[in-house]
Amino acid sequence: MPLNRRKFLGTSAATGAGVALTGGVVAPSVAEARSAGAEGRPGGRAKRYSFTVLGTTDLHGNVFNWDYFTDKEFDDKDHNDVGLAKISTLVNEVRAEKGRRNTLLIDAGDTIQGTQLSYYYAKVDPITAARGPVHPMAQAMNAIGYDAAALGNHEFNYGIPVLRKFEEQCDFPLLGANALDAKTQRPAFPPYFMKCLRTPHGRDVKVAVLGLTNPGIAIWDKANVQGKMTFPGLEEQAAKWVPRLRSMGADVVIVSAHSGSSGTSSYGDQLPYVENAAGLVAEQVPGIDAILVGHAHTEIPEYFVENKATGKKVVLSEPLKWGQRLTLFDFDLVWARGRWTVEKVGAKVLNSNAAVEDEKITRLLADEHKKVVAYVNQVIGTSLEAMSTAEGPYKDVAIIDLINQVQRETVAEALKGGAYAALPVLSQASCFSRTARIPAGEVTIRDAAGLYPFENTLEARLVTGAQLKEYLEFSARYYVQTPAGAPVDPAKLTNADKIPDYNYDAVYGVTYEIDVAKPVGSRIVKLAFEGKDIDPKAEFVLAVNNYRASGGGNFPHIAGAKQLWANSEEIRNTIIGWVKAKGTVDPGEFASVGWRLTRDGVPVF
Secondary structure, three states: OOOOHHHHOOOOOOOOOOOOEEOOEEOOOHHHHHHOOOOOOOOOOOOEEEEEEEEEOOOOOOOOOEEOOOOEEOOOOOOOOOOHHHHHHHHHHHHHHHOHHHEEEEEOOOOOOOOHHHHHHHHHOOOOOOOOOOOHHHHHHHHHOOOEEEOOHHHHOOOHHHHHHHHHHOOOOEEOOOOEEOOOOOEOOOOEEEEEEOOOOOOOEEEEEEEEOOOOHHHHOHHHHOOOEEOOOHHHHHHHHHHHHHHOOOOEEEEEEOOOOOOOOOOOOOOOOOOOOHHHHHHHOOOOOEEEEOOOOOOEEEEEEEOOOOOOEEEEEEOOHHHOEEEEEEEEEEEEOOEEEEEEEEEEEEEHHHOOOOHHHHHHOHHHHHHHHHHHOOEEEEEOOOEEOOOOOOOOOHHHHHHHHHHHHHHHHHHOOOOOOOOOEEEEEOOOOOOOEEOOEEEEHHHHHOOOOOOOEEEEEEEEHHHHHHHHHHHHHHEOOOOOOOOOOHHHOEOOOOOOHHHOOEEEOOEEEEEOOOOOOOOEEEEEEOOEEOOOOOEEEEEEEHHHHOOOOOOOOOOOOOEEEEEEEEHHHHHHHHHHHHOEEOHHHOOOOOEEEEEOOEEOO
8 A cells, every 4th residue: 555655754742743653663671672672782892783774866767777759778987877676786785795774875866757667657548537547656765675866856756646655665764954935935745764773782873864965946847846845055054953853863964965066056146945955964064974966967986075163074875776786884883972983984886787687666567668669669650761869959950949949849830820920930949869869760769758858847938139149159168178279079069067058059040150269158059040140139039948948057138038838748749749740850841050069150061
């Protein structure tokens, strides 16, 4: 039976927060541990105890080592593997080595969005339906035995009802100390989880896990959370909760933070909070022993940050996304002055490509996997030519034009007969995946969906010619300045290590050149519409995804631009519907070279 989410929300008169729980059961007291037959103590020697906290993050709907967009086993240039089935094997091995009662397993968020498996059970066969299915991620994580998971920003992509249903289906709490009810300003989810670990010395170790999520949710999922929840900064809420956890007897405090470590933000000054704040939390909030980092999709095996107030070093670790890595925090404690103290803590990561998939997990979800594979392989049309995103980061390619054409037509149709119908419609799109392709011949759902792996929706915003140029200048910072005449290596032409591909926009409907020999801010030349230089005062409609429209990437002008239209249909579904309606995809109808890279006027390619 699904467990009621309220089981994790017990109240305490002192804090009004969750009570200490072990998998939904009140943790045993020290006296109970002693009476249960605790082992003897070595005479005269310090009492010591070691335990391990295992962590994942940014699983993004990956259970199997499978790529639903290519319809084959996942692989990349580094031969990484993905999925909870592999993580389960690693977890089992660590538990066998350390002793299960000496381990905890936690996650740092972004669980229910990212693959067609997670999409299917949110939209096609939704878990929110009457007698609906149990989400595959809940089934897998329950079977593996997670103790707690922080909320990620992508948990909110499908709306709060889907998230609440997922929460109900989990045998562990979803934590979010800084996810507050908009009316009461009280936590809308359990802020923390506590568990007592029995030691051989009759003295339990009380471990607290504080969950923090990303304030950017207020921007990125504004349509789903506005007026319902607020998301204050991580440092602010950690400073509130860590002392409480210590006062409640926590010997060890771990933070599971869906927030990168770098101290940067992609939403500029739209919020007074930092997006990637895990390092700042370690630096500014005393009393934390370790932080499981998420959100940034980077691998950080072990990273120490010194707390300014105490001088104590806090260990941070971020396992690579999609279940490619498993973090291990190893704690060594010593009993002194009537309490347990952390003597040493370190971190490392295990690579899931060294593990086989756990048959317990693959058998459990075999039927769900088969349903989704059949769904994504449905044929919806044909293409006259093959198209690929392989060169999309540095060339205007037809497959990105396809996204833009669909968006442009959709917005133009929506504005028909209205006050803005006469304005020219432009469109922005990014190269979301460098491996997306449309084959010549039959086109399936997975082909079309592979162009847009995110659950973005479409909006129309009003911009001027001057704003458009500044927007493009900002986008063009993606390229490394490359002198005219110097050799060009496409692999080194972009700043993709600092600026993800999805934060480089090409705009369709105008023509322009990007002079990569020039410094950032003065690269856009020959910007024209229908062969004429664009008037800075001219008005345009820009078809834009909701992530960009809400400030994602911190592009100038868009977040504050007048909204002319918006809908709730995901762009990838709009693309699928467009292909179905057309029947035949002919690149000759929409593909053009609207932009190109140049150096002093000479094309790079």
